[in-house]
Amino acid sequence: MSKAEDYLIGKTAWCPGCGNFAIREALAGALAEIELAPHDVLICSGIGQAAKIPHYIRANGFNGLHGRAVPPALGARIANTKLKVIVASGDGDSYGEGGNHFIHNIRRNPDIAHFVHNNQVYGLTKGQASPTSEPGMKTGVQVGGVAAPALNPLALALVLGAGFVARCFSGEKEHLKKTMIAAINFPGYALVDILQPCIVFNKLNTYAWYKKRVYFPPIDNAQDWSAAMELSRQWGDQIPLGIFYSQPRPTYESSVPALQGEPLAWKPFEPVSVAHLQEEFY
């Protein structure tokens, strides 16, 4: 029987009180509860405060470039379908710099759980707006306040055909852990947008601000796309949490002939075994 503590490793470089701590503990708890061996798990991240998480969870880790957490995750799934692949990165990484990969990997639907630490602000670069920042939020760069409407990742994911769409709050750790377990076990791309306060740079969306607004709506039917869309679009005085949508569709892996059976990484090879390739050129 694994314990959450077995998956905690390293010395964190986060600010005391950061929402990342609860997300890290929930993830460790989720891995322990599913009894996933660390060598069978891969965590991919980009760059940012959230993206340091591969250093703090006992598992394989690919801490790549800013905005590029998802493409290596897909590549790793292709190389080894036995790996449980989790992407854990921030809102700037996932929705800003990595926007194109977010869009197209939802379409591809690889078996990846994507946990977005969404604090609605850029932390590591010290306080600029993120794609999910509230309109009007003033920063050192957005001096007149954020002018563009906030990107709605859940609604966007639903429109793109995501099979699993959920929203969590780092202040609801048990719910977060359960949702992570469901996302990891979901066959296909699973998005969990995790609201978290940034206690240093986001003075607007504070712990208290979220606490006052989040609630758990009754979700009778997580296969109802329209209902999921409606929940995704609720924002303001009331912010719903939960698994809004969960409906598997064929995965990327299932459509690729070479990915059936044993992982590619373990299949032996000898060049002479394909010497007949040149016959088509005679």
Next chain:
Amino acid sequence: MEINILVGGEAGQGMETVMNLLGRSLVRAGFSLIYTKDYMSRVRGGHNFSRLRIAGETPWTTVASIDIMVALNAETYALHHSNLTPSSRVIYDPELFELPEDENRGVPVMLKKLAKEAGGAVMANTVAVGALLLLLGLQTKIAENLLHESFAKKEGVAVQNTNALRAGYDAATQYCKACFVLPPKSEHGKMLFIDGNQVLGMAALASGCRFISAYPMTPSTGVLNYMAGKTNKYVVVAEQAEDEIAAINMALGASYAGVRAMVATSGGGFSLMVEGLSLAGMTETPLVVIVAMRPGPATGLPTRTEQGDLEFVIHAGHGEFPRAVLSASSHEDAFYRLNKAFELADRYQVPVIFLSDQNFADTHRSVQPFDFSRLGYDRALVSAGEIEKPYQRYRVTESGVSPRALPGQFEGETVLVDSDEHDQNGNIIEDAATRRLMFDKRMRKLVALANEMDEPDLYGDLHPGILLLGWGSTYGVLREVIDALAASGNKVAMLHFSDIWPLPQKRINDLLPEVKQIFCVENNATAQLAALIRRETGRSVDHLILKYDGRPFLPEEIIEEVEKHVQS
């Protein structure tokens, strides 16, 4: 003895169909040839043409002179008739246009009408091949077999095409039966008819590459096409990425997790990949990057050729990290050298760039079958007996190469890689001592990597008075130039680079001080190889022969330049 054929028309008229059927038929019949393409960046219209040259040994280049022209439109004749000889012939469709009244070399064949009678106007090209075969004094049997093979699942289409072929053959009979004599057949037995991109795709597959991710970009797309075409029957995955940034990051994820991976692109796409190349350097993840050069800057001339990205690929990527840059002198060389790229990438855990260009990628040649037993597949992974636990991905070693394990390979051991500077475990660090330790570890790999580079190929006189330097796809044209200059009494040689970075220096240092006149011949405007040699060895060349109009060199252009300086 040789025969030169030119087929020209608008984009969409199917010059490729003609040349592929004719080229394959000739190679299967035992003849040696080369077939090059000159095409515009458009799907319909414009002026495209292909050249096919048949000779006793596989020729290195095509030439301007034309023995048989297939003019699919009037423009082809207008643009190229000055390269015809008195004994040339021009196959054309008199329903489309007429040749000038004083032109007596015409072979009018109703290409469209005969095609329609055979089953559809789309087969006009097959009619043209029939006429060509007749002019060359060949039978239609081999071409008919090829048609049946390529339409194996559409017997009706195969029969219609066969009829079109015979109709073209018969229609030309009255004009010029076997009025050309083919060169002797190859003495090398069975040959392949293959283009550069196909060679690279096949070499990658035969090197155990199991993943290619790419965003389509001329002239590299043929590599992706080849590999994608094999995904149903072979253990390989081809993914069209949303952009080149995704392509290289996907490939790095796949390589990290255990397969040989490759990306293929051209200059613009490679520009987008550059951050990922730096990531490969920092994370020490093996990767092969094919860059098929075309003229830049920016979109440049998308369907033309250039060698303008040599310095770019050597320096691409922020920060300093080891890499290798290889190219190839020929189709034969490319097959084995791309395998070397995969072997080096795994052995040194570095990105290896393979420089191709449009001139190489799109050119078909007849080549002897490849020897697959010469290919290597050594993943250079740590074995269960060797692994030190707890496993550290970046363990410091004397060679700089750390024992590499894959995620999931060993029970209880995890593999952590990071784009930040990191310690031996892969964890982020910022202290100066660890930075120096890890930086030095990575750069130490260059010592052994430099020893893996092949010295440039020396062809011609061993003590030359004239030396021509070149790299990559100019090998063929330089060979012809050397042969021609030697034949006219010059003591001449060429030094040609396939492995370029780290620059192999022995032959440069041995030979250059002895030679009176050194020329560097490059398909670019700034003489990038010459600059590289000067930077690395302090040695300079005497004359530059540069071409950057998007077209490959013709032998006579180089000979003319050399003779200018040699006479003066």
